[in-house]
Amino acid sequence: MKRRIGILTAGGDCPGLNAAIRGVARAAYETFDAEIIGILDGYRGLIEGEFRLMRKQDFSGILTLGGTILGSSRRPFREMRLLGDDNVDKVAAMKKTYEDLKLDCLVTLGGNGTHKTANLLSEEGLNVIGLPKTIDNDIYGTDFTFGFHTACEIATDVIDRLHTTAASHGRVIVVEIMGNKAGWLTLYSGMAGGADAILLPEIPYDIEKVAEVMESRARNNKAFSIIAVAEGAMDKKEAKLKRKEREAARKDAGFHGIAYRIAEQLQELAGVEARAVVPGHIQRGGTPCAYDRVLSTQFGVHAADLIKKDKYGYTVALVGNEIVHNKLSEVAGISKLVPEDHQMVDLARNIGISFGD
Ligand code: F6P
Secondary structure, eight states: OOEEEEEEEOSSOOTTHHHHHHHHHHHHHHHSOEEEEEETTTHHHHHHTOEEEOOGGGGTTOTTOOSOTTOOOOOOGGGTTSOOTTOOOHHHHHHHHHHHTTOSEEEEEESHHHHHHHHHHHHTTOOEEEEEBOTTOOBTTOSOOBTHHHHHHHHHHHHHHHHHHHHHHTOEEEEEESOSSOOHHHHHHHHHTTOSEEEBTTBOBOHHHHHHHHHHHHHTTOOOEEEEEETTOOBHHHHTSOHHHHHHHHHHTTOOOHHHHHHHHHHHHHOOOEEEEOOGGGGGOSOOOHHHHHHHHHHHHHHHHHHHTTOOSEEEEEETTEEEEEEHHHHTTOBOOOOTTOHHHHHHHHTTOBOOO
16 A cells, blocks of 8 residues: 655754654655655655655765755744734644645654644644654653764864863863753763763852862862753752743843853863863764664664554664564653763763763
8 A cells, every 4th residue: 555654853953853754765665655745844845845855876876965855944842823913824834734735644754843743743633643853862662862872973073182182281161061951962972982970961060169170189189170961951050940030030131051051160160271161062963873873773674664554653772682662652851861870870870970060
């Protein structure tokens, strides 16, 4: 039986999206009669009816390509059911595009927000399959998301390269790693890059404790230190505030990024020469590493298999060494954060890495 598959990539891009798209397409063409429609720029294309009929050759040569050939956009889930200035009922518009295109199913590649909207569409009766991508690795129900390992390689390389300047000049370098709510990327790259302190959103820090790390290293004739801080890290006082209060307090204080603030505070407290480095979107760029190419392909092929079996309302996942699928309804809306007692945290503490707590 022929199946018309809509496919979209939503939210922040990451390495491995094209490899996953290719995995879905190749397995679909190979194992059943498939027609693939590329929905452009994530849910924006689904809302506005922008799409492209894909040909088999469109999926060639994209395994190693970063970004997404379909384009992406951020359309916050919380706004999906709200009428904006344009008065468009977004959910009705997405259903209409799906029906107009006579789709048998929709494959959505994305992070937490994407999964929430995918679940909403599934509840609205559409046949949806999710694929978990994000450099944040914060999707519930999967050990890893694709994009994470590549970002980890990049962030680790950044930390490695910073070591040379830190050591040569006897400086403290505070490197800000992406991750607003989840600290997985900072935890893994901080560990891989040999950071002396790792500061995560999940473990509020005390700046005095971070300064002690520098001081104790100085006593041991180590004049330099590397601090890996997650973008969304906060100190203990800030952690007691509600998000909006915290943002307001930061605005009043002229906050312009966590790494800059920590570097300034350490200069004052520990009298060290400190620098802040923010690699930003470099962490999401470029070709996927081998692990992500394989994982993306595995996820894509599994999605095609679900389509072949007409099994919808799921998102693909890695559990242990197996590719499985979880119900969208059981995953959507839950973020996988770093538990304070996670084995990796204990392990890091056991080799002397400070979490500043
Ligand atoms: O979710 C991936 C991510 O890179 C986060 O780590 C980061 O907080 C956010 O996206 C940045 O989003 P944007 O690219 O929209 O600035």
